[in-house]
Amino acid sequence: MISYLEFEKPVAALEARIAELRAASEGDDVDISAEIKRLEAKSAELLASTYASLTPWQKTQVARHPMRPHFKDYVEEIFDDFVPLGGDRYFGEDEAIIGGLATLDGRKVMLIGHEKGHDTQSRIRHNFGMGKPEGYRKAVRLMEMAGRFGLPVVTLVDTSGAFPGIEAEERGQAEAIARSTEACLALPTPMVAAIVGEGGSGGAVALASAERVLMLEHAVYSVISPEGCASILWRTGEKAPLAAEAMKMTAHDLLELGVIDRIVEEPAGGAHRDRRETALALGAAIAQELDALNKKSSAALRKMREDRFLKIG
Amino acid sequence: MSWLSRVRNALPFGNKRESPDNLWVKCPGCGEMLFTQEYEANLSVCPRCGHHGRIGADPRLAQILDEGFKLLPAPKVKEDPLKFRDSKRYTDRLKAARANSAHPDAFTAASGHIEGRKAVVGVQDFGFMGGSMGMAVGAAFCAGAEKALAEKCAYIVVTAAGGARMQEGILSLMQMPKATVMTRRLKEAGLPYIVVLADPTTGGVTASYAMLGDIHIAEPGALIAFAGQRVIQETIREKLPEGFQRAEYLHQHGMVDMVVERKDLRQTLATLLDYLSPAKAA
Ligand SMILES: [Zn+2]
Numbered sequence: 001m002i003s004y005l006e007f008e009k010p011v012a013a014l015e016a017r018i019a020e021l022r023a024a025s026e027g028d029d030v031d032i033s034a035e036i037k038r039l040e041a042k043s044a045e046l047l048a049s050t051y052a053s054l055t056p057w058q059k060t061q062v063a064r065h066p067m068r069p070h071f072k073d074y075v076e077e078i079f080d081d082f083v084p085l086g087g088d089r090y091f092g093e094d095e096a097i098i099g100g101l102a103t104l105d106g107r108k109v110m111l112i113g114h115e116k117g118h119d120t121q122s123r124i125r126h127n128f129g130m131g132k133p134e135g136y137r138k139a140v141r142l143m144e145m146a147g148r149f150g151l152p153v154v155t156l157v158d159t160s161g162a163f164p165g166i167e168a169e170e171r172g173q174a175e176a177i178a179r180s181t182e183a184c185l186a187l188p189t190p191m192v193a194a195i196v197g198e199g200g201s202g203g204a205v206a207l208a209s210a211e212r213v214l215m216l217e218h219a220v221y222s223v224i225s226p227e228g229c230a231s232i233l234w235r236t237g238e239k240a241p242l243a244a245e246a247m248k249m250t251a252h253d254l255l256e257l258g259v260i261d262r263i264v265e266e267p268a269g270g271a272h273r274d275r276r277e278t279a280l281a282l283g284a285a286i287a288q289e290l291d292a293l294n295k296k297s298s299a300a301l302r303k304m305r306e307d308r309f310l311k312i313g
Numbered sequence: 314m315s316w317l318s319r320v321r322n323a324l325p326f327g328n329k330r331e332s333p334d335n336l337w338v339k340c341p342g343c344g345e346m347l348f349t350q351e352y353e354a355n356l357s358v359c360p361r362c363g364h365h366g367r368i369g370a371d372p373r374l375a376q377i378l379d380e381g382f383k384l385l386p387a388p389k390v391k392e393d394p395l396k397f398r399d400s401k402r403y404t405d406r407l408k409a410a411r412a413n414s415a416h417p418d419a420f421t422a423a424s425g426h427i428e429g430r431k432a433v434v435g436v437q438d439f440g441f442m443g444g445s446m447g448m449a450v451g452a453a454f455c456a457g458a459e460k461a462l463a464e465k466c467a468y469i470v471v472t473a474a475g476g477a478r479m480q481e482g483i484l485s486l487m488q489m490p491k492a493t494v495m496t497r498r499l500k501e502a503g504l505p506y507i508v509v510l511a512d513p514t515t516g517g518v519t520a521s522y523a524m525l526g527d528i529h530i531a532e533p534g535a536l537i538a539f540a541g542q543r544v545i546q547e548t549i550r551e552k553l554p555e556g557f558q559r560a561e562y563l564h565q566h567g568m569v570d571m572v573v574e575r576k577d578l579r580q581t582l583a584t585l586l587d588y589l590s591p592a593k594a595a
Contacts, residue, residue: 162520164540164548169558170566174519174539181493182525201477202489202520202539209490223477223486223517228544233399233479247482248395257394259483309491310455313390313448313484 002273005061011050011269014043047269054218056250057241060226062218063197064160067272069279070129070197071098071115071156077276078283079104079111085142087134091171094135096127096163097207099142104154105287110146112139112207113156116197129198130163133176136206140176143183152190152290155207160225162203177206184209185309190293190301192286195219195251195260196271211305212289213259215251216282217266221259222249258312262289340364342534356575365532365575367512369414370421370436373471377434377579382425385433385460387417388452395482403480410442418449419474422457424464428583431466433457439473439513446518447478451488454522458495458506465591467505469582472523476516489521496525505589507582510537510560510569528585529569530578531560537569 004012018039025032054062062068075082084100086093099112114131117123146153162173184191184207193210199221208221215221222229226244227237234242254260264285267274293301338349342364352359356376357366374382397403411417419441424433435457437444444450454470461468477485499506508526513536520539523529531537538558546553556562560572573581 162539164545166545166549166551166553166557169539169545172524172566172568175524175568177520177539178489178493178522178524181490181521182497185490185493185497201486202517205486205489206520209493221483223482224479229479243399246395246397246399247479249483254483257484259487306494309487309494312487312491313394313451313481 003066005058005065007050007054007058007061008047011043011047014039014046018043044268051218051266051269055241056220056244056247056253057226059218059250060198060220060240060244062270062272063220065270065272066118067275068197069271069275070118070158071113072118073275074113074156074196074279074282075102075111077279082111086138088137088141090137091134094127094132094138095125096129096131096159097135097139099138101151102154104283104290107287107290108151109290110142110151110153111156112142112153113196114159114203114207116158127163129159130161131159131203131206132163132165132168133171133173136162136173136176136180139180139207140183143180143187147186147188150189152192152293153184153187153210154286154290155191155193155210157193157195157199157204157208157221158197159200159203160198161200162206174202177202180206181209185302185305187305188298188301190290190296191305192289192293194264194282194286195221196282200225209305209309211301211308212261212293214262214264214282214285214289215254215260216264216271216278217251218270219251220244220249221251221254222247338366341366358575363533363574365512365534367439367473369440370416370438373436373438374421374423374434376575377469377471377582378423378425378427378432379429382423382434385422385424385453385456387421387449388456390448390452393480394448394484395480397480397482399480406442406480414438414441416441418447418453419444420450420453420457422453422460424460424466427469427579427586430583430586431464432582432586433461433464433466433468435468435470437471437473437511437518439475439511442478443475444473444518445476445478445485446474446488447481447485448488450474450478451485451491454488454492455495458499461504462498462502465502465504467507467586467589467591468499469507469509470522470526471509471511472514472518473511474514474516474518476518486517489517492522493525496522500527502591504591505586507585507589509578509582510535510563512536513538515539515541524568527589530581531563531569531572532578533560533572533574535560537563 102111116129191210226240229243230239271278343362
């Protein structure tokens with residue numbers, strides 16, 4: 001069952017009509033397959049045109065879509081022999097940030113990313129993808145390990161932001177994020193980051209300070225959520241669509257600004273319509289980037305990473 | 314009678330309404346009306362309650378550095394890269410901020426000496442658009458670090474920011490890794506990098522260069538946070554503990570090395586520089 005977004009209502013109506021006709025035609029002698037075909041074509045066209053011109057605010061909805069593929073879906077679809085590694089060795093295990101050894105089409109990597117969860121229970125377990133200090137410290141531990149064993153690092157970024165809570169602050173959320181960013185920059189091995197859903201502020205950049213940053217077509221990446229920006233600058237969260245527009249948070253805008261390096265196209269109607277196709281496209285893009293980086297020395301990789309951020313802005 | 318009441322009573326127009334705006338300043342800590350001249354002579358610290366007031370880049374640099382320090386030129390950055398506009402144009406906000414500031418943006422660096430020890434000092438000014446970190450702040454931070462690398466001396470940064478400059482969107486976020494490139498270079502060069510966390514230091518500034526120092530010094534009572542208190546309360550719906558996210562609280566939780574009163578800051582830095590002499594670095 002697909003859950004429709006507000007702006008998808010015309011598509012939803014068409015698809016409901018198609019389903020009705022299908023149900024009615026079963027066991028019926030009247031052949032309405034031509035009508036179904038016509039409606040299907042119309043629906044596909046409408047979906048494609050809707051998604052070809054999404055506003056930044058609409059893209060934010062798509063990026064947050066409950067059915068959007070998350071970390072675990074990518075692990076299942078494109079990575080083999082995943083060995084999750086747990087704990088920061090100081091405090092605990094944070095399941096908002098998952099990491100471990102994985103194989104991408106024959107390439108051994110350290111895979112790290114946010115997991116938001118897909119139902120109430122798993123969302124709570126993964127804290128809605130909002131990492132705590134121990135999550136970022138685990139990421140640091142895994143990145144350092146990757147460096148020692150010559151493994152490239154692949155990150156999948158999907159968070160509304162790092163968790164804002166009393167204990168997270170007490171345990172040094174800011175320090176943990178800063179150290180994680182530092183660990184990215186210090187890596188002697190290749191690093192490819194992919195913004196697959198929401199790239200929310202410091203909690204995202206802590207896993208995205210890579211030499212190559214990819215972004216799914218309808219993902220968003222910003223310094224603050226549109227709602228947060230609107231409530232501060234417009235004094236009302238209702239201006240979120242305006243804030244989303246003004247902040248330039250879409251893949252297209254970020255490519256132009258040089259903040260990301262490559263856009264990975266999503267299937268018609270967004271990643272949630274075909275998780276497998278999305279994962280395969282992302283996997284192929286990451287593999288290609290890794291292969292290009294593989295030939296470079298540690299010094300060249302670090303320089304590439306440093307220059308990338310020094311020249312932005 | 315306190316010295317203050319005496320001074321006030323001695324004035325012909327003791328009533329604050331009738332005094333010129335700049336003659337009196339109200340302590341944000343205890344609410345006491347303070348004689349501006351005395352307050353500033355006391356490094357903008359309230360003599361009554363010890364509240365450490367927010368200060369601009371120039372007085373801060375003068376408080377830390379020996380006389381004769383040199384300001385580094387403010388780096389040129391692309392202005393208003395997103396053509397951002399909320400209720401006002403970003404360019405108009407910048408103009409207004411500049412009209413009230415001696416500097417073109419919220420971060421000013423200078424090279425000089427601290428009690429005779431060579432150092433580069435960078436200061437973030439909360440008075441300039443809430444000290445917010447945008448491209449100009451990032452570039453000025455990096456320029457300060459470059460200068461310290463060139464001079465082979467310590468880099469001391471006084472932080473104060475409401476967070477990222479939202480009007481520069483993602484480009485403000487990118488200042489976090491950018492500044493971190495430079496803190497790493499200082500580390501690799503064996504140069505001390507000392508952070509002085511002033512009120513308030515929050516958001517992306519805290520989550521990058523403010524928390525990567527060899528030594529973290531906090532000013533008494535300074536708000537030091539990643540997430541804002543309102544956001545935390547809306548998320549967890551719990552009462553926040555007493556003194557939450559204040560300098561002393563961070564000291565208790567191991568995030569800062571020490572809480573130092575402003576009057577002792579210069580001497581503390583000098584002592585630290587003696588120990589962390591770059592010459593000793595490998
Ligand atoms: Zn006071």
